[in-house]
Amino acid sequence: MSAATSALGPRSAGLAGQGPLLLRILLALQALLLAVAIAGTHGWIVPLQGATTTDFVSFYAAGALADAGTAPLAYDFAAHAIAEQRAAGAGVPYEFFFYPPVFLLVCSALAKLPYLAAFIAFDAAGLILFLAALRRLTGIRLATLAVVTGAFPLTVWALGLGQNSLLIAAALAIGVAVVDRRPVLAGLCFATLAVKPHFGLLVPVALLAGGHWRAVIAAGCGVTGLLALSLAAFGLATWAAWLPLAAWAPSAFAAEIPCRFGALVSVLGAARVLGAEANTAEMAQMASALAAAMVVGLVWRYERDPAPRAAALAAGTLLTVPVVLFYDATLLLVAIAALWHGGTTRQQRALASMFLLAGLLPFLGRGLGLPLGPVLAAGLLTLSVLRSCRPAGSARQDLPAAAA
Secondary structure (H helix, E strand, O other), X not given: OOHHHHHHOOOOOOHHHHOHHHHHHHHHHHHHHHHHHHHHHOOOOOOOOOOOOOOHHHHHHHHHHHHOOOHHHHHOHHHHHHHXXXXXXXXXXXXXXXXXXXXXXXXXXXXXXXXXXXXXXXXHHHHHHHHHHHHHHHOOOHHHHHHHHHHOOOHHHHHHHOOOHHHHHHHHHHHHHHOOOOHHHHHHHHHHHHHOHHHXXXXXXXXXXXXXXXXXXXXXXXXXXXXXXXXXXXXXXHHHHHHHHHHHHHHHHHHHOHHHHHHEOOHHHHHHHOOOOHHHHHHHHHHHHHHHHHHHHHHHHHOOOHHHHHHHHHHHHHHHOOOOEHHHHHHHHHHHHHHHOOOOHHHHHHHHHXXXXXXXXXXXXXXXXXXXHXXXXXXXXXXXXXXXXXXXXXXOOOHHHHXX
């Protein structure tokens, strides 16, 4: 073991321990990329041809409409576009808001702050919760996780765009980490996926297969509570405005933004990039979802170690959801970090390769027509199965401390 690895401690000699210098270089590059993106967005590098902004403006504008007592207008494109321009400046490109009214609870709180303060607070909350969730799941030191997460190529996209993918990944990771010891808390964590409900599709499969009935009940109660809270805050009219938009969203994505197929990291996106017709791509996506659900169910049925469970659920989710953009693939890091400890040298090399290849996701699909996302997700799902099939008595020795 090298001196650098030893300094990280025996439980942290994972991704950072194998290549601390490389991780620090990647972290510096990610920080530089984020700084350049911020400067470019504000026209500090070259003059902009028109106003620009990030995905976060969609959340903030929806929250502002909710705070004004007009929450249903968050699902009215014209009114929402005006609210976005009020928040970020006239002429900014329009960003859709397809999220259910449950997410308006978060957006409404954010919109009470000035725009920049809300953006920073949202990013900081997502990053802190994500690090805390990985710490709970893996037992790796927080400082090491901060370096690894900062070096992960997709983190800068999630933070730079102001997206909620870190929060989604955190909810999934902490739910898996505590499901055995604190099933009610786990269920409530899984319930928060109601803000982006398609990312919770495999949670019932996992919990039922593992016999986690208390977590199932807690999750159901949590979702019911969030629905009731959103109804009380924004009224039935808001849900009535969202439901037809939610039904229309998938076809809208395909019809209105065809260039984004390459930005998808799902099987559907991969099939379309490779030239498949819509029906064929949808059938491929359905087959992928069924296969992923079967594998996740088997892993959760027979495995008690949180590591392969978390990896299977994270990777399986990416193979199940049809509309997954590259910034949503922060779930890959949950799987990679979970599987690192206890993996063979060959498996760790594969994980390190996947860590680096994730940085190509925003570019390969759109630029070169090489959809890498499903390949990485399928690889991680396979590794989770291999971990579950290890011989009896070869389980990780650090598991109790990692799950504590």
